[in-house]
Amino acid sequence: MTATFRNLSIRRKLVTIAMVSCTVALLLAASAFTVYEVISFRRSINHELVTIGQMLADNSGAAVAFNDARAARDTLASLRAEPRVASAAIYDQKGKVFAQYTRAEEKPENLKAPEADGTYFREGNLRVYHPVIIDGERVGVVYLKSDLKEINSRLLQYSGIALGVLAVSALVALIVSSKLQRVISKPILHLAETASLVSMEKDYSIRAQKSTNDELGILVSRFNDMMAQVQSRDMALQTAQDELEARVQDRTKELQVEIAERRRAQDDLLQAKQAAEESNRAKSAFLANMSHELRTPLNAIIGYSEMLQEDAEATGEVQFSADLRKIHHAGRHLLALINDVLDLSKIEAGKMQLHMETFAVADVLRDAEITTEPLARINNNRLVIGSDAPGGMIHADPVRFKQCLLNLLSNACKFTENGSVTLSVSYADTNRGRWQRWAVADTGIGIAPGDVKKLFQSFSQVDNSSTRKYQGTGLGLAISDRLCRLMGGYITVESQVGKGSVFTIHMPAAAGFTASSLQSLSSKVLELKKPEEVSGDSARPDSAQQGEPDHA
């Protein structure tokens, strides 16, 4: 019932509501009216019967007293004028029926003994018992019965009237509400139609028409406001979408251009790389050739100049001997220079090959002493060599490590006069592991702080004049520095002008090395880093001021 009602259209709902309200109100009114009518009818008939009973009792008193049944019947017969009374009787003092009356078409009642005085509504009948009293003495009872037929027929009549009124008023309510419901349903239906139109056609410019100023009017206004907002948002969204599309297209074009450019650049780079590799190969080939081509004639010059000098000394031609010695020295110097240049070139070209071994520190010290002793003597220097751990081992390329160490020692001897040159080996534990330190200390001229930076650059001595004075290619420290780094170590400098310098080679301590770490170190060294990378790595532990000019 409720579900069916819920699914009805607004029109029908409104009509139904009006009709139901009308019917319920009418039913209530009719019921109330009927109930009131029944109650008042009962009251009136009750009163009437009591009155009749009173009258009969008065009139029949003498007849009862004088036992005159006929007179009593005559009295009762007067009830013919009262159609409401169905039957009546008069009982005598002993409760026996004295006289009886029955309405014309009724059957005579089978009377029982009288009940107590009063009125009784029972079995659709109203019964009244009224005493007959003469001079204060109760001589009998008058009995009256009304069968309430009248009230029933009246009820039927009322029901008929109520039904008629109900039918007519329902009809009127139907007609009136059918007309009036449009006031409410029309705007709603219009709104619903507009909403379906909008959702079907996706056209947000459609507006509902406002016809009233009540809540429905407000609803329509709000709906239109909402539609306006939706429309404006829709347009904004469309615009944004268009813009986005355009932007995406622009960006795509830009990207395509950019990609093309990058591709070109990549091609260029590739070509450049190929060219660079080509030229590198050419350079390596050139260096290898040059190494051979330069040394061959130079060896001839050195060899022959030596032979000539020996001959000259043997023949006593002393004036040639000095010149020939100069040629011989110059040749040797040139050979050393060429070797240095070639070494540096190899390092920078990444062609330097190292042969890492583990060997005794003591051997190195002995060799260093033998080699450096003559050099020290030249400037009247005292050579001191010592070690914290004479039995220690070192992991390095023996030839190259000795080259580095000798370079430092020869520099020390070269820039020190009448002083001492000390080589000492010690160990230091840092957070990066155990390090072996080869310190070469002198008491020479020292290096100014500003010049320390230049020390390890190629072809650099502290000043040009020193080159002339002390000789050297200016490549020795640069080469040593790079070689040490290739072997996993590095060189630091501490110096004070006029007091002397300390050059220290730091190498990872070989004693703590395991086989694998040795291997990894070897492989790392054998990678032969590019010289730029190696030299560019200026951050070193224990890094101190670098100083002292290059000593070739």
Next chain:
Amino acid sequence: MAAALALRLVLAPVVLCSSTVLGAETASEREVKAAMLYNFTKFVEWPSGALGESGAPVTICVAGRDPFGPALEQAVADRTAYGRPIRIAKASRVEELKGCHILYVSISERKYLSETLEAIAQPGVLTVSDIEDFTHQGGIVGFVLRDSKVRFEVNLDAAEKARLKISARLLKLATEIHHSGSGGRN
């Protein structure tokens, strides 16, 4: 006077006999009549002062031979009239009766009716009798039998003469009412 008395004594059995035969005087009839005698008190209004001072009894007298036996006493037992007790007085001669309010004249007094009525010719006495034509001879209420039921006739003139007011409701039950002018009706 003595002769009249003697005659009466002689005739008494005859009357009794005739009454029994002709009038069918049954026990129930006696009771009805006794009740009626009492009931008359309710429909008759006595002149003021006739009932005596308040609390004085209403007296029902029976003159002549008593036909009721105990029925009359039973009829009035525990009953009142006008709020007064009821007294019953019986005498063979009317002269012996004083202060009667209702006087029943026995059928035995038929021969001496006119003397009897004269003797009590005073206001305030309702005379009742079974004697035939009692009302025509100056009596007020006379019992008659109609369809074997006890009914009564009323002489309204006599009642007026005795200054008694008889209720219309009682008159309605009367079989016959004698009244000057109307001459009587049925």
